[in-house]
Amino acid sequence: MSAMKNKKQFDSNKLDKVVVEARKNRENREAGYRERALKLYPWVCGKCRREFTRENLRELTVHHVDHDHDNNPLDGSNWELLCLFCHDHEHSKYLEHSDFGGESGNKVDEATFSPFGDLKKMMSDKN
Numbered sequence: 001m002s003a004m005k006n007k008k009q010f011d012s013n014k015l016d017k018v019v020v021e022a023r024k025n026r027e028n029r030e031a032g033y034r035e036r037a038l039k040l041y042p043w044v045c046g047k048c049r050r051e052f053t054r055e056n057l058r059e060l061t062v063h064h065v066d067h068d069h070d071n072n073p074l075d076g077s078n079w080e081l082l083c084l085f086c087h088d089h090e091h092s093k094y095l096e097h098s099d100f101g102g103e104s105g106n107k108v109d110e111a112t113f114s115p116f117g118d119l120k121k122m123m124s125d126k127n
């Protein structure tokens with residue numbers, strides 16, 4: 001009984017170690033490409049052209065052009081420096097795009113989409 005308990009204890013310790021290790025690797029890798037991108041590119045937001053200095057460099061983020069954080073070519077071709085605001089915007093744009101099924105072809109026709117269409121109908125039904 002106690003042997004089993006010990007084994008379980010050992011396994012979960014091992015798992016914790018693996019998780020910590022993986023997280024550390026990820027952080028190292030992220031720090032690696034961020035540093036490299038900041039060396040490669042001028043400290044300017046690629047969208048709004050806001051300039052950054054050492055003081056506010058935290059607010060300048062490294063965006064992955066193809067949204068694949070594991071795609072880090074050393075020539076920087078998949079990186080774009082963006083301020084926090086533009087980075088957020090870039091990601092919400094990407095999410096919207098995939099929500100409306102860019103690849104599956106189920107596009108929402110914005111010209112005919114009217115959020116008040118039903119409301120109008122309801123009101124005219126009442127009258």
Ligand SMILES: [Zn+2]
Binds near residue numbers: 047084085086087
């Ligand atoms: Zn910006």
Ligand SMILES: [Zn+2]
Binds near residue numbers: 091
């Ligand atoms: Zn990004």
